[in-house]
Amino acid sequence: MKQNNINRGFWIKLGLVPIGMFAFAFALVPLYNVFCNVTGLNGRGSNEQYIPSSKTDLDMNRRVTVSFLAAQSPGFPVKLYPKTKMMDVIPGKMYTIKYVAENHTANEVTGQAVHSVAPGEAAQYFKKVECFCFTRQMFKPGQVKEMPVSFIIQPALDKSVRDVTLSYNFFRIPDEKQNQGSQQLQQPGVLKGALKKMLNSSDSVQNKKKG
Amino acid sequence: MATTTSDVQIDIDAHDAHHGPEKGLLRWVKTTNHKDIGTLYLWFAFTMLLIGGAMAMVIRAELFQPGLQLVEPQFFNQMTTLHGLIMVFGAIMPAFVGLANWQIPLMIGAPDMALPRMNNWSFWILPFAGVMLLSTLFMKGGGPAFGWTFYAPLSTTFAPESTDFFIFAIHMLGFSSIMGAINIIATVMNMRAPDMKLMDMPLFVWTWLITAFLLIAAMPVLAGAVTMMLTDRNFGTSFFDAAGGGDPVMFQHIFWFFGHPEVYIMILPAFGVISQIIPTFARKPLFGYSSMVYATASIALLSFVVWAHHMFLTGMPIAGQMYFMYATIMISVPTGVKVFNWVTTMWRGSLTFETPMLWAIAFVILFTIGGFSGLMLGIAPADIQYHDTYFVVAHFHYVLVTGALFSIIAAVYYWLPKWCGRMYNEKLARIHFWWAVISVNVLFFPQHFLGLAGMPRRIPDYATQFADFNMISSIGGFAFGSSFLLLTYIIVSCIRSGEPIEDERVWESAKGLEWTVATPAPYHTFNEPPQKDKILSESSHVGAH
Numbered sequence: 001m002k003q004n005n006i007n008r009g010f011w012i013k014l015g016l017v018p019i020g021m022f023a024f025a026f027a028l029v030p031l032y033n034v035f036c037n038v039t040g041l042n043g044r045g046s047n048e049q050y051i052p053s054s055k056t057d058l059d060m061n062r063r064v065t066v067s068f069l070a071a072q073s074p075g076f077p078v079k080l081y082p083k084t085k086m087m088d089v090i091p092g093k094m095y096t097i098k099y100v101a102e103n104h105t106a107n108e109v110t111g112q113a114v115h116s117v118a119p120g121e122a123a124q125y126f127k128k129v130e131c132f133c134f135t136r137q138m139f140k141p142g143q144v145k146e147m148p149v150s151f152i153i154q155p156a157l158d159k160s161v162r163d164v165t166l167s168y169n170f171f172r173i174p175d176e177k178q179n180q181g182s183q184q185l186q187q188p189g190v191l192k193g194a195l196k197k198m199l200n201s202s203d204s205v206q207n208k209k210k211g
Numbered sequence: 212m213a214t215t216t217s218d219v220q221i222d223i224d225a226h227d228a229h230h231g232p233e234k235g236l237l238r239w240v241k242t243t244n245h246k247d248i249g250t251l252y253l254w255f256a257f258t259m260l261l262i263g264g265a266m267a268m269v270i271r272a273e274l275f276q277p278g279l280q281l282v283e284p285q286f287f288n289q290m291t292t293l294h295g296l297i298m299v300f301g302a303i304m305p306a307f308v309g310l311a312n313w314q315i316p317l318m319i320g321a322p323d324m325a326l327p328r329m330n331n332w333s334f335w336i337l338p339f340a341g342v343m344l345l346s347t348l349f350m351k352g353g354g355p356a357f358g359w360t361f362y363a364p365l366s367t368t369f370a371p372e373s374t375d376f377f378i379f380a381i382h383m384l385g386f387s388s389i390m391g392a393i394n395i396i397a398t399v400m401n402m403r404a405p406d407m408k409l410m411d412m413p414l415f416v417w418t419w420l421i422t423a424f425l426l427i428a429a430m431p432v433l434a435g436a437v438t439m440m441l442t443d444r445n446f447g448t449s450f451f452d453a454a455g456g457g458d459p460v461m462f463q464h465i466f467w468f469f470g471h472p473e474v475y476i477m478i479l480p481a482f483g484v485i486s487q488i489i490p491t492f493a494r495k496p497l498f499g500y501s502s503m504v505y506a507t508a509s510i511a512l513l514s515f516v517v518w519a520h521h522m523f524l525t526g527m528p529i530a531g532q533m534y535f536m537y538a539t540i541m542i543s544v545p546t547g548v549k550v551f552n553w554v555t556t557m558w559r560g561s562l563t564f565e566t567p568m569l570w571a572i573a574f575v576i577l578f579t580i581g582g583f584s585g586l587m588l589g590i591a592p593a594d595i596q597y598h599d600t601y602f603v604v605a606h607f608h609y610v611l612v613t614g615a616l617f618s619i620i621a622a623v624y625y626w627l628p629k630w631c632g633r634m635y636n637e638k639l640a641r642i643h644f645w646w647a648v649i650s651v652n653v654l655f656f657p658q659h660f661l662g663l664a665g666m667p668r669r670i671p672d673y674a675t676q677f678a679d680f681n682m683i684s685s686i687g688g689f690a691f692g693s694s695f696l697l698l699t700y701i702i703v704s705c706i707r708s709g710e711p712i713e714d715e716r717v718w719e720s721a722k723g724l725e726w727t728v729a730t731p732a733p734y735h736t737f738n739e740p741p742q743k744d745k746i747l748s749e750s751s752h753v754g755a756h
Contacts, residue, residue, distance in 0.1 A: 006401050007325045007326060007397050007401055010325070010396075010397045010400065010401060011325075011326055011329070011393050011394075011397050014393045014396055014397065014427060015393060017427045017428060017431075018389045018393075018427050018428075018430065018431040019431070020431075021427070021428050021429070021430075021431035021432055021435075022431035022432070022434055022435050023435075024431075024432065024435075025431065025432040025434070025435020025436060025438075025439075025465055025468075026435055026439075028432075028435075028461070028464065028465055028468070029439075029450060029461065032458070032461045032464060033458075036458075073454060112454070114453055114454065114456075118526075119526075120526060120528060121528060169453065171453070171454030171455075172454075
């Protein structure tokens with residue numbers, strides 16, 4: 001019955017391939033993020049604060065047109081729009097514009113802004129010195145909030161890129177008070193479990209234990 | 212290895228030679244016989260083909276005229292989604308595994324598959340997965356309606372509740388495919404007649420061996436993708452949710468990392484089938500056998516590095532588009548080698564046109580048309596226009612229906628007389644062939660024009676300028692759909708009351724070890740492995756025919 005042993009050893013070895021490939025599918029997630037962050041593809045770039053060095057070179061020979069956009073995810077009730085729609089900037093120089101958020105609801109709303117830069121190759125040269133996307137934002141009922149964004153487009157940006165678009169998308173972070181009990185089930189689509197995990201993980205775990 | 216295998220043969224001989232199949236229905240539940248399991252796979256695939264085909268009839272009926280006539284858009288979307296999923300995972304893939312189960316042991320002189328119990332299990336998962344997938348149609352909120360590619364967030368945030376059943380069904384189908392593939396690799400590597408070298412193997416065995424490697428590498432990635440969907444939906448992760456730091460485009464990368472090898476999983480065994488049939492009816496050995504093997508292997512390798520050509524419109528940088536475009540177009544080189552070899556095998560052969568040969572020739576011509584439209588889609592700047600239009604629909608139906616499905620039908624006509632010892636009605640089979648081959652072109656060829664004119668895929672209603680071609684396409688669709696009723700009749704009447712055949716070699720000049728066993732193929736075959744001289748004289752790719 002050596003043949004059976006050969007077959008068994010064989011299928012155990014072969015079985016390792018699917019297990020390895022299953023793991024590989026999950027390994028693609030960090031690989032993908034690393035790849036996107038390093039190359040700036042997909043408009044992600046980094047969401048870290050950029051500290052400008054004291055001596056910055058200005059590229060006076062050209063201007064880059066920057067457009068500002070705001071999008072709202074379904075279920076985020078606060079209205080967001082840029083005060084400045086578009087401006088021409090000198091690469092290397094810091095500019096500050098403002099976004100406005102208006103909470104017309106009667107509830108306190110907490111959200112996290114996620115940025116995106118188009119075209120993708122501009123993402124890694126678009127540096128944010130100050131941004132409301134660095135932290136969560138809380139909006140009181142009826143509040144109108146002006147939020148500054150300071151940014152520098154680095155002169156290293158390829159000369160072929162003349163237009164850059166910065167856009168923000170706000171996502172709601174589930175309210176801790178509402179998060180308990182059955183409230184969550186009554187608002188499908190608004191309270192995304194996904195948010196809890198990535199942005200609110202420790203709180204939500206505790207809440208779940210309490211609930 | 213030579214001695215061990217023959218020891219086993221004697222052992223099996225002593226135990227199994229005297230009993231045939233068990234009586235009654237439990238035979239099919241408990242069976243570990245490769246022929247029984249092959250039969251089960253093929254009937255399952257045929258059932259799924261008819262169900263998926265019925266869904267296609269709903270789609271074509273709704274598209275017969277512009278406007279919404281028959282079904283709700285949401286139901287229409289469920290039809291397109293389930294039609295795709297059932298045809299890919301329920302019909303084409305199990306049919307090829309069924310052919311592998313029947314034919315591989317017969318073609319390599321092995322008494323059975325290497326892992327018979329696992330073989331039983333990998334089949335019996337399938338009906339449960341299929342029923343679970345179909346049952347979503349009757350659940351609250353309906354079945355999956357997000358297309359067979361189930362892109363996030365359509366399949367996560369906006370999907371019906373039944374999506375969790377869909378995910379579980381995909382997991383089970385994946386398990387079944389992986390076990391089937393492991394079994395095939397173990398069989399081919401360990402159970403070959405001791406005198407059969409790898410390069411002595413028939414091409415069907417070669418293509419299936421390579422396909423099996425694709426399966427064990429690609430299916431787990433699909434399992435990973437649906438697992439991420441599952442945890443995104445139910446356990447608070449956000450792999451594909453931008454709000455939580457994930458990325459929906461990443462879903463497309465993971466899906467197509469599986470999805471592109473998957474399309475070769477569905478076509479490589481078809482290449483194998485055609486490479487068996489054409490030499491038989493051309494009465495010549497297969498031209499360029501070793502180049503066929505290498506072409507198959509290089510298609511398989513390339514299939515893992517071209518996935519993003521499905522995603523040219525996701526905002527890829529120019530360098531990425533260039534790479535994926537050139538890598539994709541490179542696949543046409545080994546594929547062209549294959550088409551060239553089939554044509555050259557027929558060149559100056561003594562051709563006869565029995566039904567399997569008709570289907571094989573139709574495959575070569577029509578699959579090549581599908582290959583050409585694939586080349587057009589692979590060109591990144593042109594794809595901006597073609598993406599998500601009916602041109603894509605026409606392309607993949609030419610490669611999957613007139614490619615994969617035609618090869619399966621050819622294989623059934625070719626080997627069915629061997630399996631059941633009876634001949635099908637040749638006259639009816641010819642009528643079926645011409646009926647199907649004309650109607651399938653009426654069905655799919657106008658879809659090229661619709662796509663080039665800009666008709667999007669996956670829509671229940673369309674602008675009126677697309678009306679005429681849609682009506683022609685629907686008429687072709689109904690004709691092609693009804694041809695399967697005739698096929699059902701031909702197969703059933705062949706099995707029940709076809710003219711009995713005595714000859715071992717059903718086709719005059721067929722070569723291959725499967726034609727050396729009795730007709731119909733006995734329950735147990737190759738208790739003694741065939742010898743070297745027999746293997747060589749039965750080779751369909753060496754020597755004179």
